[in-house]
Amino acid sequence: MYIIAVYDVDKGRCGKMLKLCRAYLNHIQNSVFEGEISEGKLEELKIRAGKIMKNDDSLIVFASRNEKWLEKSIIGSDKRPVDNIL
Amino acid sequence: MYIIAVYDVDKGRCGKMLKLCRAYLNHIQNSVFEGEISEGKLEELKIRAGKIMKNDDSLIVFASRNEKWLEKSIIGSDKRPVDNIL
Numbered sequence: 001m002y003i004i005a006v007y008d009v010d011k012g013r014c015g016k017m018l019k020l021c022r023a024y025l026n027h028i029q030n031s032v033f034e035g036e037i038s039e040g041k042l043e044e045l046k047i048r049a050g051k052i053m054k055n056d057d058s059l060i061v062f063a064s065r066n067e068k069w070l071e072k073s074i075i076g077s078d079k080r081p082v083d084n085i086l
Numbered sequence: 087m088y089i090i091a092v093y094d095v096d097k098g099r100c101g102k103m104l105k106l107c108r109a110y111l112n113h114i115q116n117s118v119f120e121g122e123i124s125e126g127k128l129e130e131l132k133i134r135a136g137k138i139m140k141n142d143d144s145l146i147v148f149a150s151r152n153e154k155w156l157e158k159s160i161i162g163s164d165k166r167p168v169d170n171i172l
Contacts (some may be wrong), residue, residue: 004090004148006092006115006116006118008115008116008118028146029092029094029144030092030117032092032094032146046159046161049162050162053161055163057162057163058160058161058162058163059160059161059162060114060115060158060159060160060161061158061160061161062148062156062157062158063157063158063159064150064156064157069150069151069152069155069156070148070149070150070155070156071148071149071150072146072147072148073132073146073147073149074144074146074147075132075135075144075145075146075147076135076136076142076144076145077141077142077143077144078144
């Protein structure tokens with residue numbers, strides 16, 4: 001399935017969350033990720049994220065069976081890191 | 087249509103972007119918004135956002151014809167502001 005994941009965590013945990021999400025998805029903006037992922041891998045990501053997060057931290061996942069059902073548009077700067085293009 | 091909008095802007099422009107996006111959508115996390123919006127209103131939002139944004143600022147919009155095509159799950163804290171529940 002295709003998902004969009006957005007996290008909002010305390011600064012001290014940002015690095016860990018970034019590293020974790022990058023291991024499963026493409027980094028498209030600040031704390032926003034997207035990509036194709038299996039249901040099993042998504043469950044794994046959620047469990048691992050849950051272990052990192054504390055207090056008011058949150059991770060929102062929007063899942064779609066088909067990427068074509070979502071149309072993405074970027075206004076302003078396209079900050080996609082180079083490592084996703086390679 | 088149903089959209090998810092996520093912005094990443096310089097701190098000095100966060101307040102303006104927050105106020106603008108709130109006028110069109112529901113605020114669900116830090117810089118993440120969702121909601122039903124007409125194509126016309128979405129265009130209006132993009133134009134107004136473009137006027138606020140500078141340099142590396144960006145706004146990403148994921149649009150879906152049907153909210154049912156997206157399944158949302160929240161891991162951790164549900165920070166949805168009270169004004170969206172009322």
